[in-house]
Amino acid sequence: MIAALELKGLSKSFGALRANDDIDLSIREHECHAIIGPNGAGKSTLIGLLTGEILPDRGQVLLFGEDITHWSVPRRALAGLGRSFQITQIVPGFSALDNVALAVQGRSGHSFQFVADARADMRLRAPAIEALEQVGLSARADVMSEILSHGERRQLELAMALALKPRVLLLDEPMAGMGPQESALMVQRLIALKGQVTIVLIEHDMDVVFALADRVSVLVAGQVLTSGTPDEVRADRRVRAAYLGGEVA
Numbered sequence: 001m002i003a004a005l006e007l008k009g010l011s012k013s014f015g016a017l018r019a020n021d022d023i024d025l026s027i028r029e030h031e032c033h034a035i036i037g038p039n040g041a042g043k044s045t046l047i048g049l050l051t052g053e054i055l056p057d058r059g060q061v062l063l064f065g066e067d068i069t070h071w072s073v074p075r076r077a078l079a080g081l082g083r084s085f086q087i088t089q090i091v092p093g094f095s096a097l098d099n100v101a102l103a104v105q106g107r108s109g110h111s112f113q114f115v116a117d118a119r120a121d122m123r124l125r126a127p128a129i130e131a132l133e134q135v136g137l138s139a140r141a142d143v144m145s146e147i148l149s150h151g152e153r154r155q156l157e158l159a160m161a162l163a164l165k166p167r168v169l170l171l172d173e174p175m176a177g178m179g180p181q182e183s184a185l186m187v188q189r190l191i192a193l194k195g196q197v198t199i200v201l202i203e204h205d206m207d208v209v210f211a212l213a214d215r216v217s218v219l220v221a222g223q224v225l226t227s228g229t230p231d232e233v234r235a236d237r238r239v240r241a242a243y244l245g246g247e248v249a
Helices: 043-051 073-079 096-107 115-120 122-134 150-163 180-193 206-212 230-235 237-244
Strands: 005-014 017-027 032-036 058-063 081-084 168-172 198-202 215-220 223-228
Touching: 005 043, 017 043, 017 223, 032 043, 032 206, 043 081, 043 168, 043 198, 073 081, 081 150, 096 122, 096 150, 122 150, 122 180, 150 168, 150 180, 180 198, 180 206, 198 206, 206 230, 215 230, 215 237, 223 230, 223 237, 230 237
Parallel strands: 032 198, 032 215, 081 168, 168 198
Antiparallel strands: 005 017, 005 058, 215 223
16 A cells, blocks of 8 residues: 655754654554654754755655655645644734644645635635534634634634645644643644545654654654654653653653
8 A cells, every 4th residue: 555655764954963863654644653752853854854845965755656855845735735833924914814824825826826716706706614513613714814823823724734635644733832731622624624634743742742643653753763653652661761750651
């Protein structure tokens, strides 16, 4: 079976620093695969390599068997690689619905200059409403994005990513800045998405990781220390020593 996302010998250095060092990773279709590791492990660089914002020194990135290593960010997005950001990337001055309609417009390959079209065109607004419903934000569709709470803005960003109809969805710390209640609600939204889209989750909250992930890969010093089920990772003494410490019984 062809992997949804496969990394082969992926490496990137910045001067003398090897941020990612010969990473091999295979992510199955429709699984939620979490990537964890201590600060400085190379997670941010890996996300950049996956999205195309950073080009590797060597190695390959394959999306459903197709080599996308040197593709641009927009080309990867149109091919089905969607993402959310650690810091929200929404457009102020527009409603939640307008923001998602712009994302739909981008998926269609249209220029983002035509903001008026995104606000009025039902071909854009109908799928935008559907995406808002997926994340539980449809009741706030007409609210200006800057008025939304932090948790709602994270929901909005997820809706914008889903509006691109991704085959693989990269989530970069989706719980960042959330309180316990907002985080719990987001976990429920992501659980509902499982099985519909392949999810690659970068997250430091271990409770979230173990609630969502089918498999977990642990990065340490730019290398994959181990990959396995959440239970296997919990039980790995090397992981405890490198990252989890005493917080996992």
